[in-house]
Amino acid sequence: MTARLPKRCEIVIIGAGIQGLLLAFNLAERGKRDILVLDAGYWQGGASGRNGTLVRSGFSSPEWIGLFHHSVEQWKALSSRLRRNVMFTRRGYSVIAESDKSRAMLEVAHENQKALGIKTEMLSSLRLKEILPAIEHQRVSGAIHLSDGGTAPHHAVMKAALDVTRAQGIQVHYQTAVTGIETTDGRVSAVQVGDARVEADLTVIAAGGQSTDLANMAGVDLEAMPFRIEAAATEPLRPLIYPAVALVDRMTYLHQTARGEIVGGSELPGESAKRNLKSTAYVLPRYAKHLLEMFPQLRNIRVLRQWSGYLHPAPDGGPLLGPHPDIRDLWINAGWTYGIAGGPGAADLMSKAIATGEIDSRMAAFSVDRFRRGKPCLEASAVIDNASSAS
Numbered sequence: 001m002t003a004r005l006p007k008r009c010e011i012v013i014i015g016a017g018i019q020g021l022l023l024a025f026n027l028a029e030r031g032k033r034d035i036l037v038l039d040a041g042y043w044q045g046g047a048s049g050r051n052g053t054l055v056r057s058g059f060s061s062p063e064w065i066g067l068f069h070h071s072v073e074q075w076k077a078l079s080s081r082l083r084r085n086v087m088f089t090r091r092g093y094s095v096i097a098e099s100d101k102s103r104a105m106l107e108v109a110h111e112n113q114k115a116l117g118i119k120t121e122m123l124s125s126l127r128l129k130e131i132l133p134a135i136e137h138q139r140v141s142g143a144i145h146l147s148d149g150g151t152a153p154h155h156a157v158m159k160a161a162l163d164v165t166r167a168q169g170i171q172v173h174y175q176t177a178v179t180g181i182e183t184t185d186g187r188v189s190a191v192q193v194g195d196a197r198v199e200a201d202l203t204v205i206a207a208g209g210q211s212t213d214l215a216n217m218a219g220v221d222l223e224a225m226p227f228r229i230e231a232a233a234t235e236p237l238r239p240l241i242y243p244a245v246a247l248v249d250r251m252t253y254l255h256q257t258a259r260g261e262i263v264g265g266s267e268l269p270g271e272s273a274k275r276n277l278k279s280t281a282y283v284l285p286r287y288a289k290h291l292l293e294m295f296p297q298l299r300n301i302r303v304l305r306q307w308s309g310y311l312h313p314a315p316d317g318g319p320l321l322g323p324h325p326d327i328r329d330l331w332i333n334a335g336w337t338y339g340i341a342g343g344p345g346a347a348d349l350m351s352k353a354i355a356t357g358e359i360d361s362r363m364a365a366f367s368v369d370r371f372r373r374g375k376p377c378l379e380a381s382a383v384i385d386n387a388s389s390a391s
């Protein structure tokens with residue numbers, strides 16, 4: 001693989017998941033074409049081929065709303081920009097609370113969302129029955145419906161992004177692991193791929209769950225760790241659940257695909273620290289319990305597939321976006337828990353920052369050094385258990 005690598009290029013992107021590919025596409029649209037994208041694995045082998053495909057437009061904190069609202073606006077335009085159908089379906093996204101505490105949190109989220117121009121509705125019990133007739137209504141204490149949210153099957157966007165970046169003249173190499181990152185005079189100067197070496201003006205780490213390992217190769221750290229979660233798909237059913245759904249008290253998400261499968265998962269404490277991609281008999285019954293308590297009609301259906309993948313959350317669950325504070329010419333696009341939802345927005349804002357030097361405030365909020373500055377972006381409505389624990 002290394003024989004085809006150039007000796008130097010302007011920008012090296014490490015990782016060809018949704019973040020790396022869409023960043024390369026957006027940079028090319030802004031006139032930067034001397035880009036090399038390197039990936040250790042196979043196409044869709046990372047989290048970008050292992051996710052639930054839910055695209056959420058609204059959260060509770062202004063910072064998260066700003067970034068993800070922008071991203072959903074980018075999702076809406078992506079098929080026409082890529083000239084391929086990325087199959088983003090605005091089926092809506094319902095966030096469900098069961099406890100009083102979560103209902104109060106959703107009420108605050110709803111006000112913040114309205115103030116920032118999100119299409120959001122606090123559902124009455126009548127509206128909940130219209131939107132989610134199959135849910136166990138008496139368990140629900142409050143619900144928000146985000147009509148711009150929905151789903152985007154990852155194979156469609158990943159295929160479109162790969163084809164288009166290659167057509168733009170960008171080299172994308174899979175099965176080509178970066179094995180070292182060279183630094184010279186306080187800057188990142190080259191990456192190593194086995195025996196080969198590629199010099200670059202700028203290096204971007206977009207390596208998903210491995211991003212901290214990559215930063216360590218450059219002698220710096222990232223405040224984020226790999227975080228393993230599992231998901232499952234059932235046999236196809238007649239249409240039962242139309243919107244994407246997050247059950248915040250259960251750290252569970254799901255949706256029904258166009259083919260009829262229920263796809264989703266539950267995050268489970270204790271499983272996240274494992275460094276392997278085996279799915280377990282521990283997770284599935286707990287996810288099933290959540291599903292059956294909230295959607296009793298799903299009893300007796302069979303699970304056809306179960307898989308796992310890595311998130312890479314920072315202590316506040318938000319992404320790490322922008323230049324690394326401790327070394328020059330190293331940029332980070334990592335730390336993702338909602339990297340499908342956030343991918344197009346992050347790629348747009350980061351490509352602008354790299355091409356023009358202007359860092360948009362929606363991206364600056366998620367700067368790599370925000371923890372040491374005491375400015376975490378706390379988010380209470382994410383279905384990941386470390387998302388509101390940072391202080």
Ligand SMILES: Cc1cc2nc3c(=O)[nH]c(=O)nc-3n(C[C@H](O)[C@H](O)[C@H](O)COP(=O)(O)OP(=O)(O)OC[C@H]3O[C@@H](n4cnc5c(N)ncnc54)[C@H](O)[C@@H]3O)c2cc1C
Nearest residue numbers: 015017019040046047048051052054178208309339340341
């Ligand atoms: C089960 C599951 C469900 C999820 N559900 C959702 C959801 O519904 N909605 C949502 O928004 N997000 C969801 N996510 C999260 C989302 O999938 C990720 O945030 C997103 O895919 C991250 O994209 P990425 O490009 O940063 O990482 P990845 O897709 O993981 O890509 C990183 C790439 O870096 C490569 N790499 C690693 N090390 C090296 C190296 N040394 N050299 C070169 N390349 C390297 C890897 O091979 C990989 O292909 C889910 C994730 C999982 C696992």
